[in-house]
Amino acid sequence: MRILLLEDEPEMARALLEALRRRDVLADHVRTIADADAMARVGTYDVLVLDRRLPDGEGLDLVAALRQRKYPVPILVLTALGSIDHRVDGLDSGADDYLAKPFAIEELLARLRALQRRGPAISDKYLNFGNLSVDPRSNEISIAGSVVEFPRREYLVLEALMRRPNRIVTRSNLIEAVYALEDEIGSNALDAHISRIRKKLVQAGAAAEIRAVRNIGYLIRAKA
Amino acid sequence: MRILLLEDEPEMARALLEALRRRDVLADHVRTIADADAMARVGTYDVLVLDRRLPDGEGLDLVAALRQRKYPVPILVLTALGSIDHRVDGLDSGADDYLAKPFAIEELLARLRALQRRGPAISDKYLNFGNLSVDPRSNEISIAGSVVEFPRREYLVLEALMRRPNRIVTRSNLIEAVYALEDEIGSNALDAHISRIRKKLVQAGAAAEIRAVRNIGYLIRAKA
DNA sequence: CGACATGTAATGTAGCCGCAATCTTTGGCA
DNA sequence: TGCCAAAGATTGCGGCTACATTACATGTCG
Numbered sequence A, B: 001m002r003i004l005l006l007e008d009e010p011e012m013a014r015a016l017l018e019a020l021r022r023r024d025v026l027a028d029h030v031r032t033i034a035d036a037d038a039m040a041r042v043g044t045y046d047v048l049v050l051d052r053r054l055p056d057g058e059g060l061d062l063v064a065a066l067r068q069r070k071y072p073v074p075i076l077v078l079t080a081l082g083s084i085d086h087r088v089d090g091l092d093s094g095a096d097d098y099l100a101k102p103f104a105i106e107e108l109l110a111r112l113r114a115l116q117r118r119g120p121a122i123s124d125k126y127l128n129f130g131n132l133s134v135d136p137r138s139n140e141i142s143i144a145g146s147v148v149e150f151p152r153r154e155y156l157v158l159e160a161l162m163r164r165p166n167r168i169v170t171r172s173n174l175i176e177a178v179y180a181l182e183d184e185i186g187s188n189a190l191d192a193h194i195s196r197i198r199k200k201l202v203q204a205g206a207a208a209e210i211r212a213v214r215n216i217g218y219l220i221r222a223k224a
Numbered sequence C: 001c002g003a004c005a006t007g008t009a010a011t012g013t014a015g016c017c018g019c020a021a022t023c024t025t026t027g028g029c030a
Numbered sequence D: 001t002g003c004c005a006a007a008g009a010t011t012g013c014g015g016c017t018a019c020a021t022t023a024c025a026t027g028t029c030g
Helices: A010-022 A033-042 A059-068 A084-093 A105-118 A151-164 A171-178 A188-205 B010-022 B035-041 B060-068 B084-090 B105-126 B152-162 B171-178 B187-203
Strands: A001-008 A026-030 A045-049 A076-079 A098-099 A127-129 A130-136 A141-143 A146-148 A208-213 A217-221 B001-006 B028-029 B046-053 B075-079 B097-100 B128-129 B132-135 B140-143 B146-148 B208-213 B217-221
Touching: A001 A010, A001 A033, A010 A026, A010 A084, A010 A105, A026 A151, A033 A045, A033 A059, A033 B084, A045 A059, A045 A105, A059 A076, A076 A105, A098 A105, A105 B105, A127 A151, A127 B208, A151 A188, A151 A217, A151 B001, A151 B060, A171 A188, A171 A217, B001 B010, B001 B035, B010 B028, B010 B105, B028 B035, B035 B046, B035 B060, B046 B060, B046 B105, B060 B075, B075 B105, B097 B105, B128 B152, B146 B217, B152 B171, B152 B187, B152 B217, B171 B217, B187 B208
Parallel strands: A001 A026, A001 A045, A045 A076, A076 A098, B001 B028, B001 B046, B046 B075, B075 B097
Antiparallel strands: A127 A130, A130 A141, A141 A146, A208 A217, B128 B132, B132 B140, B140 B146, B208 B217
């Protein structure tokens, strides 16, 4: 599962991100409404999670704007304001669920799953690029029409790249996507994974390749 | 406002063209993907509007092809297929907005205006000048429609110049753009990079050139 | 115990990039 | 206008380094 988290409080954000990552929920984190809007335009998410009070405005305004544009992804609103009135405001604006702080991480996860399940038959079913297709729900990858097995780490790297085809994904992004925070990585483990992924890609006849961007990271793009 | 309309159904096309004309929107109308591709290469448009099902193929394939060539103009996709899955496909392929038939002309016009308005933001993704296009997100440069490889330092120099076309960028600015602070540069390394960039530019048929400004720096400008 | 995943390390390798040598252009000045 | 010094342009060369690949050890799960 893949979510966009819009949260400006550093502590809350960090705790959430860590908890989500342990559950294999991939979260993009932004701190402003403007950034969230931009990410929602280009990214593909299962659920959007946002705070109400944000440095550049009111979260519900973003909800309204997205819904006005028929943005189809379910939205869950976090807030420190737990009163019923506010809750109604949240739902009226077009959000799909509402969660008052403080809350148990487990409850958040349960609600995310619920939203994903009942979600308007959304989208993130597959990440497609070239003849590659990644299914984030089953963690299956198919290349040129047939399923190719990838071990966990390799899968996570490739999924991270597929989330942003044609765009550079930094080494640190990739490492974050693959490893829990506490895991320390000492050497060229990432390089080794890339190498193994490449081997599988060519072996399966993928129409995409992974290129290194020196000193920065990697990107996946159409094969020359 | 000036748009390119790719629509093969005669009735729909005629109705749209008339409505657009009343709103002082200049529309070029083509019926095939091939024609649209040709027009996009030579014409200058604010928005490209296209249908999905077309006599010579699938409209989204054109979108993908244009985006692969870094074609910077916002694209709005019309379709009779209104399901969310299709919507996501459309956005994934690189389109900027999506409109399901049937729709009110007013809504189309509103979306066109929106795309035009945020158009600069889109081309902000790309730095365009002449037939050069720089994509800072992938560090890719395309010249006359095809991608040209630039090594890291050359890319950084060219990107810095492309951020201020027709204006002088000082040597120190360029060096700052290319080198980390601690890196000291002892000789004419910058000149060497400029030279190598120039060679690639002429080789790729760029309609721009880099001129030296004695004792100050360099600038990029339209080729004589 | 066997198969597989995955971090680590050793080794290979490509190609970037700085340097310097040489050639060309420019502009100041008489 | 002609000359010269300085700035810029070009190009080959070689070292460096990040990346690639492979083998191996360790861990893990059945």
